[in-house]
Amino acid sequence: MSNIKRLSVGLAALTLAATGTLVACSSADSSSSGSSSSSKAAGDSASGAEPMPNPYLAAEKFGITHIDSAQSDSFPAAPPRGTFHIDPAAMPRVPGGPVNIMTLASPNPDYWWVSSTSGPRYVDVSGGGFKEVASMDTPGIPPIPTAALDQVLNQQYTDTGQIEAAIAQDWPGQNWQRLINGVYGLVDKDNHLYYINQNSELFVFGLKDKNNPADGIQVVAQRDLKPLLSTAGTSLGIPENIVGLSMTYDGHLIALASRALFVFNRDLTGDAVQLRIGDDETISNSMAVDPDGGLYFASDKIMRKVVWKDGRLSTEESDGAWSSPYDFGRQPPAVKFGTGTGSTPTLMGFGEDSDQLVVITDGADHMKLVAFWRNKIPEGFAQKPDAESNRIADQIVVTAGLPEPLPEFVQSEQSVVASGYGAFVVQNIGEGGSPDRLVDVLANGPVAVPPHGMQRFEWDPQEHRWTSVWARGDVVSTSMVPAVSSGAGVVFVNGYSKADGWEVTGLDWKTGETVHRTIFGQSNLGNGAYALIEAFPNGDLLFNSVGGPFRAKIAGK
Numbered sequence: 301m302s303n304i305k306r307l308s309v310g311l312a313a314l315t316l317a318a319t320g321t322l323v324a325c326s327s328a329d330s331s332s333s334g335s336s337s338s339s340k341a342a343g344d345s346a347s348g349a350e351p352m353p354n355p356y357l358a359a360e361k362f363g364i365t366h367i368d369s370a371q372s373d374s375f376p377a378a379p380p381r382g383t384f385h386i387d388p389a390a391m392p393r394v395p396g397g398p399v400n401i402m403t404l405a406s407p408n409p410d411y412w413w414v415s416s417t418s419g420p421r422y423v424d425v426s427g428g429g430f431k432e433v434a435s436m437d438t439p440g441i442p443p444i445p446t447a448a449l450d451q452v453l454n455q456q457y458t459d460t461g462q463i464e465a466a467i468a469q470d471w472p473g474q475n476w477q478r479l480i481n482g483v484y485g486l487v488d489k490d491n492h493l494y495y496i497n498q499n500s501e502l503f504v505f506g507l508k509d510k511n512n513p514a515d516g517i518q519v520v521a522q523r524d525l526k527p528l529l530s531t532a533g534t535s536l537g538i539p540e541n542i543v544g545l546s547m548t549y550d551g552h553l554i555a556l557a558s559r560a561l562f563v564f565n566r567d568l569t570g571d572a573v574q575l576r577i578g579d580d581e582t583i584s585n586s587m588a589v590d591p592d593g594g595l596y597f598a599s600d601k602i603m604r605k606v607v608w609k610d611g612r613l614s615t616e617e618s619d620g621a622w623s624s625p626y627d628f629g630r631q632p633p634a635v636k637f638g639t640g641t642g643s644t645p646t647l648m649g650f651g652e653d654s655d656q657l658v659v660i661t662d663g664a665d666h667m668k669l670v671a672f673w674r675n676k677i678p679e680g681f682a683q684k685p686d687a688e689s690n691r692i693a694d695q696i697v698v699t700a701g702l703p704e705p706l707p708e709f710v711q712s713e714q715s716v717v718a719s720g721y722g723a724f725v726v727q728n729i730g731e732g733g734s735p736d737r738l739v740d741v742l743a744n745g746p747v748a749v750p751p752h753g754m755q756r757f758e759w760d761p762q763e764h765r766w767t768s769v770w771a772r773g774d775v776v777s778t779s780m781v782p783a784v785s786s787g788a789g790v791v792f793v794n795g796y797s798k799a800d801g802w803e804v805t806g807l808d809w810k811t812g813e814t815v816h817r818t819i820f821g822q823s824n825l826g827n828g829a830y831a832l833i834e835a836f837p838n839g840d841l842l843f844n845s846v847g848g849p850f851r852a853k854i855a856g857k
Contacts, residue, residue, distance in 0.1 A: 301485055349650035351432035352591045356551040356566075358487035359405035362412075362834065364546065365484045366715055367783065368646035371588045373717040379806070383817045384854040388843075392430035393850035395446040398453075398478070398738065399829050400470070400844045404487045409837075411513065413493045414849055415485035416480050418443060420493050420505045422513050423849075428838065429850035436505065436517040438481050438497050444471050451635040452742075453824040453847045460734050460743045467739065474738065481832075484544040484586045488566060492520055494553060496542045501527045504568065521568045528572060529557055532579060544586025544644070548593065548608050556587050556597055561606060561613060574781035575606060575613040584637045585644040585715070588658060594614065594620065594674070596647070596658045600640025601628055601661065603672055603691075624691035625799035626670055628663030628829050632709045632729045637737070639663050642728070647674065648721065648759065655761045657693055659716045661725055666710045668695040669725055669757055669766060683762065696766040700727040700753025701773030710753065713830075714777075717791060719784045721761065722769070722809065724791050726777040727753035741829045742846070744778045745796025746822075752776055752792065756812060769813030775805055780828030780844075784809060785835060794828040802826025803834060804841060804852075818852055825850070 319851035357363030361375050368374075377396040385480075396416035404413040406422075411433075414421035419438040424431045437443040448470045457463050467474060480498040487493050493505040504521040505514050544556040548563070552559040555562045555572075559581060563573040577583070581599035588596040593608040604623045607614045615621045628640040636642045640663040648671070651655040657673040661667045673681075683690035700710055709729040717724040730751040734740040744750055755771040776795030784791040790806040803826065806816025818841060820826030831844030839855035 301512045328510050335768070348776065349645060349654070351550075351650055352548060354549055356489055356547050356549070358407045358489060358491060362403070362405035363488075364404070364486040364782070365401065365586060365832070366644055366646075367832075369546065369549070369589045370718075371586070371644050371649075371715055372646060372719070373715060373781060373783045373832070374507040374719045374786050375783060375835060376785070376787045377837050378774075378785055379790070379792075379816060379835050379839045379840060380854060381788070381790070381806070381815045383716065383819065385821075386852045386854065388820050388823050388845060388850060388852075391710075391850040391852055393825075393845070393848050394430065394432045395449060395848040396421060397449055397829070397848055398444070398474075398595075398846050399481075399483070399741075399831060400846075400849050401483045401485075401831050402487060403834060403842055403844055403849050404493065405833075406487060407489060408491070408493050413487050415482035415495055416848070417481040419720065420482070420495060421431075421519055422507065422517060424513075425836065425851070426616055428840070428851075428853070430849075431526055433513045434507070434516045438495075439503060439519065439522075440499055440501055441478070441481060441497055442473065444474065449847060456822065457743070460739055460747055463739050463742050463747070464498060464734075464736070478738065482565050484546075486545055486547055488547065492493060494545050496545060496555070500529060500539070500542045500557075502542070502568065523564075523568045525555065525557075525562070528560070528562060528574065530559055532581070535586050537541050538572070538689070543583055546587055546589050546595075548589060549591045549597075550593075550608075552608070554587065554589070554595060554608075556583060557715075558582050558584070561595065563608060563613065573611065573613055575615070577602075577604070582638060585641065588645045590647060590674070592620075596674075598626075598641045598643070598645055598660055598769075600638050600663065601625060603641075603645070603658070603670075604852070605658070605674070611710075620675060622691055624672060625688040626660070626662045626692070627668065627688065629665045632711045636711050636713040636728060642711065644715040646716045646718045646723075648718045648723065649674070649761075655693070655759065655764065657759065659718065659723055660710050661698065661716060662695070663711075666706055667698050667712060668726075669698055669716065669723060670695040671759065671766065678764070682786075694767070696754055696757065698725055698727070699771060700725075700755050700772030702727070702753045703773065713779065715794070717782050717784050719786050719809065721759040723757045723759070723766075724782060724784065724809075725755055725757075726782055726793060727751050728779065730778075741779050742824070742827070745776070745802070745827070747822070750776045750778050750796050754782075754807075756791070756809070771806065773814055775814070778827070779830050781830070781832040783833040792833045794826075794833060796827070819852055
């Protein structure tokens with residue numbers, strides 16, 4: 301990080317070392333604000349514009365995993381600053397899991413969908429409430445009853461063997477592949493939830509009676525995608541499977557597989573338009589989509605833009621498509637899947653004169669934040685040193701605020717959080733690790749030493765380069781996807797400490813100062829388990845717990 305440049309846009313660039321000591325960056329124009337709480341929102345840097353809403357999704361925000369089609373992990377609601385103590389067992393909860401990867405808005409703001417590994421749920425959130433009104437078990441997958449789910453989650457463990465034994469006894473036959481169920485869902489403008497199970501079966505769920513949700517959920521359409529998939533194993537040691545769903549801006553469903561891309565009519569009728577990538581590659585995360593048909597996804601070796609145009613998937617440069625290699629490495633021992641990026645690509649830069657980028661973290665042992673030119677490479681742009689191609693606008697090593705010597709791995713399984721030209725990444729690799737990520741995600745924190753470290757960067761559109769704004773080597777983020785409140789100017793993570801147990805920690809977007817803590821204590825319901833941090837319009841947290849989402853009522857406290 302020897303070439304970190306001081307930002308000149310008034311950001312208080314502070315580094316918080318692993319000791320917890322604030323260290324001001326060495327620049328004459330630094331303006332650390334210490335204990336003050338910023339009242340400005342995130343995302344007010346030079347790029348300005350927000351991603352264009354997708355008219356075929358249920359809502360501008362929370363219609364899809366990672367919140368919008370750009371996969372920004374940015375929402376407008378503003379949870380309050382301060383410290384709050386919440387007993388998860390006392391909050392209104394919709395049981396499900398063990399992973400509730402996304403809670404999705406419906407077109408009616410009084411209701412939300414839950415895309416759980418247990419199956420779809422429909423929830424009434426009106427009047428500050430949170431009450432299940434309809435549910436269905438995941439078709440084709442044996443359910444885990446709520447009593448069995450809670451039997452495992454209500455215990456305290458001292459080693460991974462105890463967790464393995466509890467899962468074997470109460471969740472027989474369950475392993476990390478169960479995490480695939482509902483992992484990347486979306487809700488369309490007609491209030492249909494699109495859902496993939498671990499058998500690569502695609503379901504479209506809807507209400508039996510749109511005027512009476514309590515009548516229940518039904519399967520509106522379904523399609524077995526296995527005939528479209530390769531039977532060869534992937535680098536993850538499993539057959540090819542569906543890893544992500546999204547929606548084009550002209551209303552076509554996109555399914556991304558380990559080595560292929562498919563486009564369907566929204567009602568799943570007709571033939572799939574398809575494109576395959578190399579047999580030596582594996583895709584393990586979802587994709588970002590732009591309004592002009594650009595589809596952005598990364599294998600464990602190559603970042604791609606494919607263009608949906610005139611009913612076909614184009615890889616032609618004349619249509620705006622491109623591909624670029626990036627650095628990859630080894631399989632870390634915990635949380636992360638695969639040797640390449642752990643990120644779903646995130647779009648950044650939406651103004652007419654903006655630097656338009658797509659960003660990921662790479663697979664190097666000490667990961668880098670990598671920005672690719674999304675569209676035309678600027679005239680005269682010279683390839684950056686050590687970059688794999690001139691499609692890479694810039695890349696910068698992530699230290700996550702950790703002291704030298706850095707640990708063996710500084711890596712992430714989470715997408716890059718973006719607001720304006722700002723980017724935020726977390727370090728997910730702790731000292732423990734189990735080959736079964738389901739065991740891993742329950743052990744990380746209470747049993748194994750949790751991962752520490754996170755860092756905020758800013759893109760400089762004049763210099764076409766990343767700069768580091770602040771880093772926190774003392775804060776924990778285990779496996780939950782961080783998200784930023786653009787309204788509050790706070791980025792939120794989920795972590796664990798022996799002293800306070802599980803909590804949601806909020807860091808000021810500009811300074812990195814801790815400005816929010818919702819402390820859940822030792823209850824395993826405080827573990828977000830690969831899910832997403834969200835918030836209701838009134839500022840309550842929507843916490844996607846390992847035991848089912850619940851409403852953490854902090855607004856007005």
